[in-house]
Amino acid sequence: MLKSAIALLCGLLALNLCGAWAESMSCPLKDPPSQCGGYCLGVLMPVLNHLNIPHNLANSSKANEVIVRQYTMEGQLTALKDKQLSTEVALDAQGRKLDINEQNFTDRLNGLESILSALEETVINLETKMKYFRFEQIGSKYYYIEKVSEKNWSDASKTCRNMGGHLADIQDEADLNAIKANLQRDTHYWLGINDLKYKGEFLSMSTGKSAPFLKWGSGGPSQLDTFNCVFLYNGEMHNYPCKYNFQFICQTEE
Numbered sequence: 555m556l557k558s559a560i561a562l563l564c565g566l567l568a569l570n571l572c573g574a575w576a577e578s579m580s581c582p583l584k585d586p587p588s589q590c591g592g593y594c595l596g597v598l599m600p601v602l603n604h605l606n607i608p609h610n611l612a613n614s615s616k617a618n619e620v621i622v623r624q625y626t627m628e629g630q631l632t633a634l635k636d637k638q639l640s641t642e643v644a645l646d647a648q649g650r651k652l653d654i655n656e657q658n659f660t661d662r663l664n665g666l667e668s669i670l671s672a673l674e675e676t677v678i679n680l681e682t683k684m685k686y687f688r689f690e691q692i693g694s695k696y697y698y699i700e701k702v703s704e705k706n707w708s709d710a711s712k713t714c715r716n717m718g719g720h721l722a723d724i725q726d727e728a729d730l731n732a733i734k735a736n737l738q739r740d741t742h743y744w745l746g747i748n749d750l751k752y753k754g755e756f757l758s759m760s761t762g763k764s765a766p767f768l769k770w771g772s773g774g775p776s777q778l779d780t781f782n783c784v785f786l787y788n789g790e791m792h793n794y795p796c797k798y799n800f801q802f803i804c805q806t807e808e
């Protein structure tokens with residue numbers, strides 16, 4: 555009953571105000587009952603007094619307080635939104651910083667990895683060099699030419715294996731010419747070729763297959779039964795009993 559009375563009064567006031575301001579501006583109260591805040595109540599107070607409506611029901615300071623609180627809350631909300639926004643900005647910046655750090659970390663890790671792999675390669679090269687330190691590059695291959703001690707074929711073969719290689723098998727004419735230039739004249743050098751398995755079938759000991767290249771001296775290989783091991787002499791190949799002691803040529807494993 556009282557509420558509707560206030561609503562009615564508000565409506566009247568609004569009509570009044572709108573009537574007065576109609577020429578200059580739009581009506582400030584479009585929904586009087588709910589829009590009628592502290593201002594309206596303040597204006598209505600004398601009317602309410604006149605109508606003898608209990609003050610506590612239309613306490614303008616109460617209404618003002620509500621409005622103040624509402625403003626305060628709006629202010630707090632805005633501050634909160636600002637704070638949230640700045641937090642988001644800060645988080646975004648932090649995220650980007652983390653991204654950069656992660657990228658930096660990844661870059662450095664990649665850098666370290668490439669250093670490590672370079673080191674690994676160096677170590678492998680050093681190991682190979684140490685393993686084959688007595689071998690020298692002749693042409694495209696690595697050889698060790700024994701120029702002092704003479705051994706029978708099997709001992710010579712064993713010596714090459716202990717050095718990490720095998721008795722040499724010449725691959726082709728170019729190989730032969732390259733190695734020939736490094737040998738003493740009129741000297742016998744065992745090669746890794748023999749026909750111990752089948753007479754007349756000269757196999758390379760490193761592969762177990764037919765010798766890749768043979769260059770027999772005049773008359774070709776001897777047909778004698780005990781002439782099984784092949785040696786190099788002044789750039790030509792001959793066969794001879796394996797028990798004889800000759801110098802020898804070792805080659806690294808491919």
Ligand SMILES: *[C@@H]1O[C@H](CO)[C@@H](O)[C@H](O)[C@H]1NC(C)=O
Pocket residue numbers: 609610613614615616
């Ligand atoms: C209005 O409300 C306040 C707070 O509730 C109270 O202290 C004050 O006495 C009231 N005023 C009137 C005129 O009733």
Ligand SMILES: *[C@@H]1O[C@H](CO)[C@@H](O)[C@H](O)[C@H]1NC(C)=O
Pocket residue numbers: 654658659
């Ligand atoms: C990456 O990190 C190192 C060490 O913290 C620093 O010196 C360098 O400037 C950083 N680089 C970038 C691109 O952030």
Ligand SMILES: *[C@@H]1O[C@H](CO)[C@@H](O)[C@H](O)[C@H]1NC(C)=O
Pocket residue numbers: 706707708709796797798
């Ligand atoms: C090769 O020589 C070694 C040591 O001199 C000897 O023990 C071995 O029996 C010989 N092998 C052949 C096939 O002559």
